[in-house]
Amino acid sequence: MYSLIRNSIARIIQRDFISNIGFSYRSSTTNISPSNETPKDADNTTKSDSKFPDKTKTTDVKVPWKSNVIEIPVAMSSQYLMENFREHRQGGFYYDHRIIVPEMPEKYTTKPFETRKTGGNHPDTGRKEYRRVGGGLKKTWLWIDTMRQGPKSGPPLVERVIRIVNSDCHTAKAALIGHGNTLRYILATENLKVGDLVKTSGDIPKNPVKASEGDAYPVGALPTGTIVNCVEGYPGQGARYAMNAGTYATIMKRVDDRCILQLPTKHEISILEQCMVTVGRLSNVAHNEFVYGKAGATRLLGIRPKLGLFHKKTSRFGRRPFRARPILVITGEKPEYPNVIKLQHPSIDPYR
Amino acid sequence: MPKISELRGLFKPFTKPLHRQWKWVWQEKGKFNEPKLTLPKALEGRQINIIDPLHEPDPNAFPDESTSWTSPTRHPMFEYLVPPLPREEHPLFHHERPVFLFDSKAKLHAGVDQACLLTKTIPFYELPQSIKQTIGQVSLPDQDELIQSYIRQSIAYDATKEHLPRKKSPLKQRRSFRIEYAIPRSRQMAILLENIIHLCESLGGHYPDLFKRHLYRNIPFYTTYERYGELIHLKRKNEYVLTSHIPLSPIVKRLNRLEINSGDNIDEKIASHDPNGHYVMQANDYQFLDMYPIYPTIDLPSEQLYQDGDEQGWHQRKSNEYVHTTLHVSNDELIHEATTDERLARMIMFAFGSALVQARQLYPDGRLVKPVTVQSIFLLDELFHFVVFQLNTLNYNDTNDKQCNYVWIDKDNYLYDNRPSMVMHNPLYGTERNLQRYVLEKLKYNPVVFQKFLALYLHGVK
Numbered sequence: 001m002y003s004l005i006r007n008s009i010a011r012i013i014q015r016d017f018i019s020n021i022g023f024s025y026r027s028s029t030t031n032i033s034p035s036n037e038t039p040k041d042a043d044n045t046t047k048s049d050s051k052f053p054d055k056t057k058t059t060d061v062k063v064p065w066k067s068n069v070i071e072i073p074v075a076m077s078s079q080y081l082m083e084n085f086r087e088h089r090q091g092g093f094y095y096d097h098r099i100i101v102p103e104m105p106e107k108y109t110t111k112p113f114e115t116r117k118t119g120g121n122h123p124d125t126g127r128k129e130y131r132r133v134g135g136g137l138k139k140t141w142l143w144i145d146t147m148r149q150g151p152k153s154g155p156p157l158v159e160r161v162i163r164i165v166n167s168d169c170h171t172a173k174a175a176l177i178g179h180g181n182t183l184r185y186i187l188a189t190e191n192l193k194v195g196d197l198v199k200t201s202g203d204i205p206k207n208p209v210k211a212s213e214g215d216a217y218p219v220g221a222l223p224t225g226t227i228v229n230c231v232e233g234y235p236g237q238g239a240r241y242a243m244n245a246g247t248y249a250t251i252m253k254r255v256d257d258r259c260i261l262q263l264p265t266k267h268e269i270s271i272l273e274q275c276m277v278t279v280g281r282l283s284n285v286a287h288n289e290f291v292y293g294k295a296g297a298t299r300l301l302g303i304r305p306k307l308g309l310f311h312k313k314t315s316r317f318g319r320r321p322f323r324a325r326p327i328l329v330i331t332g333e334k335p336e337y338p339n340v341i342k343l344q345h346p347s348i349d350p351y352r
Numbered sequence: 353m354p355k356i357s358e359l360r361g362l363f364k365p366f367t368k369p370l371h372r373q374w375k376w377v378w379q380e381k382g383k384f385n386e387p388k389l390t391l392p393k394a395l396e397g398r399q400i401n402i403i404d405p406l407h408e409p410d411p412n413a414f415p416d417e418s419t420s421w422t423s424p425t426r427h428p429m430f431e432y433l434v435p436p437l438p439r440e441e442h443p444l445f446h447h448e449r450p451v452f453l454f455d456s457k458a459k460l461h462a463g464v465d466q467a468c469l470l471t472k473t474i475p476f477y478e479l480p481q482s483i484k485q486t487i488g489q490v491s492l493p494d495q496d497e498l499i500q501s502y503i504r505q506s507i508a509y510d511a512t513k514e515h516l517p518r519k520k521s522p523l524k525q526r527r528s529f530r531i532e533y534a535i536p537r538s539r540q541m542a543i544l545l546e547n548i549i550h551l552c553e554s555l556g557g558h559y560p561d562l563f564k565r566h567l568y569r570n571i572p573f574y575t576t577y578e579r580y581g582e583l584i585h586l587k588r589k590n591e592y593v594l595t596s597h598i599p600l601s602p603i604v605k606r607l608n609r610l611e612i613n614s615g616d617n618i619d620e621k622i623a624s625h626d627p628n629g630h631y632v633m634q635a636n637d638y639q640f641l642d643m644y645p646i647y648p649t650i651d652l653p654s655e656q657l658y659q660d661g662d663e664q665g666w667h668q669r670k671s672n673e674y675v676h677t678t679l680h681v682s683n684d685e686l687i688h689e690a691t692t693d694e695r696l697a698r699m700i701m702f703a704f705g706s707a708l709v710q711a712r713q714l715y716p717d718g719r720l721v722k723p724v725t726v727q728s729i730f731l732l733d734e735l736f737h738f739v740v741f742q743l744n745t746l747n748y749n750d751t752n753d754k755q756c757n758y759v760w761i762d763k764d765n766y767l768y769d770n771r772p773s774m775v776m777h778n779p780l781y782g783t784e785r786n787l788q789r790y791v792l793e794k795l796k797y798n799p800v801v802f803q804k805f806l807a808l809y810l811h812g813v814k
Contacts, residue, residue: 062751064751065469065643065644065646070645137525160644160645160646162461163461179646181654300526
């Protein structure tokens with residue numbers, strides 16, 4: 001009897017399965033056609049990157065709050081995370097050697113992400129890499145937009161500061177800024193207040209601009225001696241230098257199409273003039289005056305106790321200071337992310 | 353196949369390997385003898401087509417299409433086996449037009465001013481003059497004693513003791529709290545509010561109109577409207593909705609010296625509206641918030657899965673049933689979960705929504721003959737906000753139309769002061785007896801709040 005029932009149900013399920021397959025087949029075909037189109041779209045976007053006015057959208061003046069507003073979407077995407085952070089085997093990524101963000105977001109969001117601790121383990125092999133990492137309080141990760149890109153010509157992108165918050169994973173404070181229907185987090189500069197307007201522009205005019213705090217410009221647009229933060233290494237790379245609390249870089253001089261900046265470490269770098277920087281010193285200036293107060297405070301931060309055996313022998317720890325380093329000249333194109341394909345026998349993989 | 357209960361006692365642990373025991377049991381129990389089909393004697397003589405359910409039906413017969421067939425893969429029993437449909441294939445998924453979703457958790461960062469931009473409303477931070485005059489006019493015998501007893505009942509004298517949700521402090525993650533058994537705050541608020549409403553209903557002897565009111569609980573509400581080309585979808589579950597058989601008369605009747613026809617002349621006499629043009633003059637001075645370069649919809653998520661049309665909670669509109677007051681009971685765990693401004697903004701949006709639905713049902717042609725008024729009351733523990741909303745226009749897309757809606761806001765009304773901390777290990781009020789004693793001695797009752805509540809409740813009663 002059961003066999004008979006099973007047969008009839010099997011027949012029904014088979015019919016349903018066929019219809020499902022039909023659905024999936026249809027959906028896959030529908031998916032294929034956009035995927036065929038996506039490379040074209042990507043091409044379009046790359047083209048419009050070079051010609052920025054295509055991307056900017058000034059909406060109709062009829063709506064009172066839409067007049068004079070320039071809208072640019074956030075440049076950051078999950079591609080940035082894929083390129084700049086190590087991937088975790090369960091789908092997320094390693095933010096740093098302490099923190100895993102378990103979910104890989106589809107596109108830029110301002111929602112806080114839940115995180116896990118690495119425990120100092122390697123993302124792939126799981127071996128202990130950092131002896132002094134482990135434990136600590138829970139942290140949430142905020143996706144901070146470090147690629148501020150404005151229109152290449154015409155009026156700058158204006159944004160309003162909505163909120164200034166503390167970020168668990170960054171030493172400087174984060175500012176929530178918005179324009180149109182777009183929200184994003186940036187690192188807050190020292191004197192940024194709620195309600196301030198910050199500008200972003202990709203234009204390099206003949207005369208240096210008069211910038212106020214929190215504005216983002218190419219280095220070439222700013223006068224020498226300006227204090228800046230969130231400095232890019234290559235144009236369009238995303239900020240790399242002077243990202244921590246209370247730090248800043250100084251524009252020392254300009255040579256042809258390059259600018260020489262003094263970093264917070266007092267090293268000097270020479271970068272292209274198109275590299276975006278943010279004007280001002282980063283917030284949370286008193287960060288270096290923080291007193292732990294008790295031994296357990298470092299444990300709450302996820303730092304495990306150390307032995308005094310293997311100390312550094314650099315200038316800070318008793319040796320004579322070394323001479324200043326020569327200027328680091330960053331030349332050439334932005335290096336492409338190497339496409340590494342790991343070939344491995346499945347039986348060797350310990351996580352299968 | 354044998355049931356687990358049949359096999360109980362057949363396995364002897366620690367004697368033989370379990371799989372071998374199972375094998376032996378299976379040899380005995382793993383058979384099933386098909387029962388013979390026997391006809392009852394009563395059916396033998398009759399000419400009845402007998403269908404054997406256990407065997408294959410007629411292969412040539414057509415499938416029975418009388419009842420709609422749902423795929424077993426979509427049966428809730430097998431939900432865990434089959435992945436759910438993607439959002440895009442949901443029947444309510446709108447591919448062409450997304451909306452900005454405003455639900456009960458939405459927070460507008462600029463608060464009331466932003467809500468006013470979205471709903472084309474002008475706020476006044478007081479109760480309307482006509483309601484202010486009626487405060488304290490009507491009173492019930494022993495009303496203050498009764499309300500205080502309701503407060504005491506809700507805090508200390510209710511027999512429920514439930515396991516409250518575990519507390520956690522986000523700033524001190526390592527802090528642990530004790531397990532607490534007490535009256536949950538939702539129940540406290542329900543006791544207080546329902547008792548107050550019952551007390552108000554007891555005036556039915558004087559005002560027979562009150563017998564025609566209905567109180568709905570936990571009814572769904574949604575509506576969609578267009579503001580400057582952007583669709584905004586309001587969605588919420590209303591905790592309490594009070595309806596009456598006559599609509600509330602508008603508070604301001606003369607708008608920009610344009611006489612709006614009111615339905616009957618009796619209303620004109622009773623409602624003391626805006627004789628000196630006080631509110632109209634204030635409204636002309638009001639400047640809408642300049643959020644440049646932000647659009648007021650910035651805080652609302654874009655949503656493509658939504659329901660079209662309006663929903664007020666009852667399926668078919670009854671001939672005379674109009675929303676009188678919506679009561680919002682907050683379920684926030686912490687008082688700082690949202691600011692006062694954000695809560696007021698939410699109230700304004702939903703009061704606007706229910707007024708809009710009512711106006712659409714009254715005037716389906718889109719021409720608003722008479723303004724629609726709706727009241728709304730917020731409750732969080734002992735805190736009350738009162739909002740009166742008057743819908744004057746249905747035109748939200750035209751920049752030239754200067755007609756605006758009005759809203760009167762009375763915020764931060766505390767029914768009593770010195771609310772005890774309900775923490776069990778608080779040495780002062782830790783025990784039940786101490787809490788009861790505290791409630792009797794220390795609470796400072798504010799009688800004005802109930803008078804305001806009563807004035808709003810009796811608004812529109814002849």
